[in-house]
Amino acid sequence: MLLLATVKQAVYCFPSNTRDFVVPQNLIRRANRQPTQHIRVETGLPGDCKIKWSAPPNSAYFSVKCTANVQYSIAPPTQATSHLYPTSLDVKTMLLISMSSASEHENDSKLSVRYYGKDKEVLSTAILHLTALEISLDVDADRDGVVERNNPNKSSWKWGPNGHGAILLVNCDSERRFSKTLDTEVDYISKLSDLRDMSEMILRTRGPTKLPPGYKLTMHISQGDAESVRVYRSSPHSYGNFLSGVSGDFTRVLTSQMLSREVPYLGGVAEMSFYVEGLRFPDKDFDGLISINLSLLEPICKGLPETPIFTDTVVFRVAPWIMTPNTLRPVEVFVCSTSDNYGFLKGMKNLVANSGYKLNICHEYMNRGDRWMQDELEFGYIEAPHHRFPVVLDSPRDGKLLDFPYNELLGPDFGYVTRMALRKDVSSLDSFGNLEVSPPVTVDGKEYPLGRIIIGVAFPTATKGRNMTKVVQDFLWAQKVQQPIALFSDWLVVGHVDEFMTFVPAPDRKGFRLLLASPDAGYKLFRGLKNNGHGKAKLFEGRSDQKPITVDEILEDEAFQAENNYVQSCIDWNRDVLKRELGLDDADIIDLPILFKLEQDVDHEFRAVAFYPDMVNMIVLGQNLGIPKPFGPKVNGRCALEAEMCSLMGGLGLNCTFIDDFASYHQLLGEVHCGSNVRREAFNFKWWELDM
Structure with a gap:
């Protein structure tokens, strides 16, 4: 008052x-x-x-x-x-x-x-x-979806279940179905539905019918916040009535070009709604906090500027982009259709249909032969107490699928964000098979209820090597709520973390298992086959596009074993990092029998690829797993690698479906996970309740 x-x-x-x-x-x-x-x-x-x-x-x-x-x-x-x-x-x-x-x-x-x-x-x-x-400028500072009156904590922001401070969404979807443009890129409101993506802010006044002569109310922001927020209000002719939903019903109050603007004092007992629009996500140069001020100005004398005699301030934090792990319920599955992946597509259709989810197929006119759906994009979401919607993060790889996230996914209540990088800075490690997230974990008493993001980089002591580009890493770190972990993945030709690890749900312990590719487990399996008289059993038997090889031949190849010993040492280094950073015990990890081979890549460096289809590179749909068909040695008519996977996963109540991706993905250095993507439900946990 x-x-x-x-x-x-x-x-x-x-x-x-x-x-x-x-x-x-x-x-x-x-x-x-x-x-x-x-x-x-x-x-x-x-x-x-x-x-x-x-x-x-x-x-x-x-x-x-x-x-x-x-x-x-x-x-x-x-x-x-x-x-x-x-x-x-x-x-x-x-x-x-x-x-x-x-x-x-x-x-x-x-x-x-x-x-x-x-x-x-x-x-x-x-x-x-x-x-x-x-005079009170009010926001939803207690985070219950209602703009309360004059909350004493509205001018600050605090994390935690007993925290406070208002939340702002980046308006990164598009209400314009036929002239697709990000809502952040236009400075007007064309539909009422756009208001759901904004946070309401209410100016409440009580007093005489007018201010003393010369006095005025002004809303203002700092130059530093100007690129991150816009503020609208309903125009005077529509104020107090149901808005008809056209742009003329709203007035721009604050923009990057308008840092201060007079707002009307309505007199008596009155409320005026403003709509606050977030324009960018937290990043290296933006901590996500925005302050909006309302001041009462007094006139000094003619020719001199007015001076503030009272200021009310509210603070918003921009909602972070949040990834979803394999343990969350799927909503829809995305794959590409190409001229040569009919068998893969048939297997995926059956798996998705049997799992009860929706399958979206990106046809060749859109993908232009780019089949790597996982590498082009990553699904996540943003959330405020009043609204939540999915947001796709578009990778800087920009293959022939580059138009798919923007043209096909962006729409009403489906947002889009990307980070652009110079082409010279972009490597295979910027594809999003190299971007994963763990289920919720607790590490040394610190809880990560939204899990932790996992990326692959060059080995820490390497003088050269490939890394995920800095603009993407900066973006991921700035979201704060899923503190990233960097693994060593540059030892792989493709260089993606999904080539040697994934997570599956589990009914016990931490609610999940970490699956790791393990040459040691592969050699143990093959030695067991030899000891049981199956040394002559062949891998790739029946395939015309791959020369068969016996278990004995694999075990007798010392150079091949040396290569796998090197691969195992790389995975073991990552295993230790994951145990430490995710708070895991050995009992939380399952080793999958997968062998690798070294090949010389375009940089003339020797790096690893999977020798047979990489079973860890799977799609997780609830209790159903879509696993690359490994074409392992057969024992009593059954693939020994498939049998081992079914045994390991069956103990967790998971069902294995083996999908033939050999010609259409494996021989192109990818697998089932690389060729698919899953949008999942959001966490029940509210990110603002994190103890930071």
């Missing part, structure tokens, strides 16, 4: 959130001078203003009298006073005033201070005509 006090023609304004106000020392002094026009802000800090300093010479006593709506107190405390019972005055005496409710009319209340000499003779009287005005 603001308290406007007038002495004759002098007007004073006090912030009244605390309901206690110190009478300015020059307020009463002016009662005996020529009337002036002046306004100042009182801080309300006791000790700033002492009645003795404002008293006429030789004043020894004073008394106070006020109308019913005005309250006052004297500090230090003393006996009650009135014009019939003056009280002693000394240099420490302060008078604090407040009003119990807003004024209906200007100057509708008053308070008088009378000064007396030593013999209690009246020396002078100061009469304050008071006007109380409530």
